[in-house]
Amino acid sequence: MSFATPPGWYPDAGAPGTERWWDGTAWTAHTRPPAVVQHEPVRQPYAPQSFGPPVPLPPARGGGRTRVLAITLSGLLVLGAATTAFLLLGPDDSGTRTAPAPTTSDPAPTAPATASASATPSGEGGPDGDPAVLVDQLNGITLAVPDGWEKAKNTPDDAPTIRTAVSYDCPGTAASFCYRGTVSTRTARAGRTDPKAVAEADITAAADRAYEEDILGQRTHGGITSHKVLKAEPVAVAGRTGYLVRWQVVTAKGPGGVVQSVAFPSEAGIGTPVIVRLAFDADRPELPVSLMDTITRSIRPIGDSATSGGVGASIGP
Structure with a gap:
């Protein structure tokens, strides 16, 4: 599963009031004033540090936070699968199968808006x-x-x-x-x-x-x-x-x-x-x-x- 953020213009946390170009792997030196007003907030791919150049955090591969997040998500998935299997297959006291209970899950993380969304002129399609x-x-x-x-x-x-x-x-x-x-x-x-x-x-x-x-x-x-x-x-x-x-x-x-x-x-x-x-x-x-x-x-x-x-x-x- 890839967590890569697509290239595009994103708010520059190191320089409020500007946007910086993310090329898909790293922050570049390209900046511009904010584009047209967005209908929904645009999340940065990673929070940049002070300019010179900004360093994406966490690292795209091998970072500690990424491994912790992956391990945590894996544990939750295993626990959820075990619970679902018990509810589907485990017999109740009368010897019949228990009806599956409704389950809820957190919504999938929303990917940040792509470059085309941030640069598309308003009202022109x-x-x-x-x-x-x-x-x-x-x-x-x-x-x-x-x-x-x-x-x-x-x-x-x-x-x-x-x-x-x-x-x-x-x-x-x-x-x-x-x-x-x-x-x-x-x-x-x-x-x-x-x-x-x-x-x-x-x-x-x-x-x-x-x-x-x-x-x-x-x-x-x-x-x-x-x-x-x-x-x-x-x-x-x-x-x-x-x-x-x-x-x-x-x-x-x-x-x-x-x-x-x-x-x-x-x-x-x-x-x-x-x-x-x-x-x-x-x-x-x-x-x-x-x-x-x-x-x-x-x-x-x-x-x-x-x-x-x-x-x-x-x-x-």
């Missing part, structure tokens, strides 16, 4: 289940999913990702498959606050991941042989000033592609910029470079009432 919207709960943004694209359920780096629905055999290796277009969101490294510096540093990583070498070390397109800077300029994203860098890359195999990194201040109050990476295969009529601009313009803060959190007209080529 929540965009998480909408196939036309990608939601990044940690960074507090949404973006529209183009027609013919899908939200990826699993990715090697666990980044919220959308991609073209149909895959193909990578030109550089028959042991892997590729997608014509991908878009993913992530948080910049701690301590970096300048969107221009973040975007300029991230574009190399974005190009390498898309066309040089995947997370498993496979050269899916035979590697990048050269690149050309198409654009590097400030850009407005979700009402904030960010920075955009766009490269065209040539690969040893296949048509190459266009890669873009956009960095902008977070709406979630986590203190570091948000990065949105885009990668389109070249020479694809359904993937014009203008679609990158359309997707970038669709980025909205979660709960943006003017756009229903990023929901608007569907995006086409």
Whole structure:
């Protein structure tokens, strides 16, 4: 039986009036002001100690309190089972079986609200289940999913990702498959606050991941042989000033592609910029470079009432 608490925003006992991101195993440095008013109290996964960073108590595994609780619950279950068996099977004085007596038990512990519950905008029904919207709960943004694209359920780096629905055999290796277009969101490294510096540093990583070498070390397109800077300029994203860098890359195999990194201040109050990476295969009529601009313009803060959190007209080529 697992007692793990799902990732999400929870009240920070070490800093009243703020919420801190629990990644499923430990407290992170990400904080934000309290989200929308909850209809029921949200329990913390564990009570954090003073910041720097908070330590979840009790430990997730092997902790003394956990063993005591497990032993106590086991004892209660054994006692309850023995009592029930006696009531069901034990004969009374007349030699007939005793009717089972009604039993009561403590209600099962309620799991704390998940991250989606704490970040879902009030009155909008929540965009998480909408196939036309990608939601990044940690960074507090949404973006529209183009027609013919899908939200990826699993990715090697666990980044919220959308991609073209149909895959193909990578030109550089028959042991892997590729997608014509991908878009993913992530948080910049701690301590970096300048969107221009973040975007300029991230574009190399974005190009390498898309066309040089995947997370498993496979050269899916035979590697990048050269690149050309198409654009590097400030850009407005979700009402904030960010920075955009766009490269065209040539690969040893296949048509190459266009890669873009956009960095902008977070709406979630986590203190570091948000990065949105885009990668389109070249020479694809359904993937014009203008679609990158359309997707970038669709980025909205979660709960943006003017756009229903990023929901608007569907995006086409």
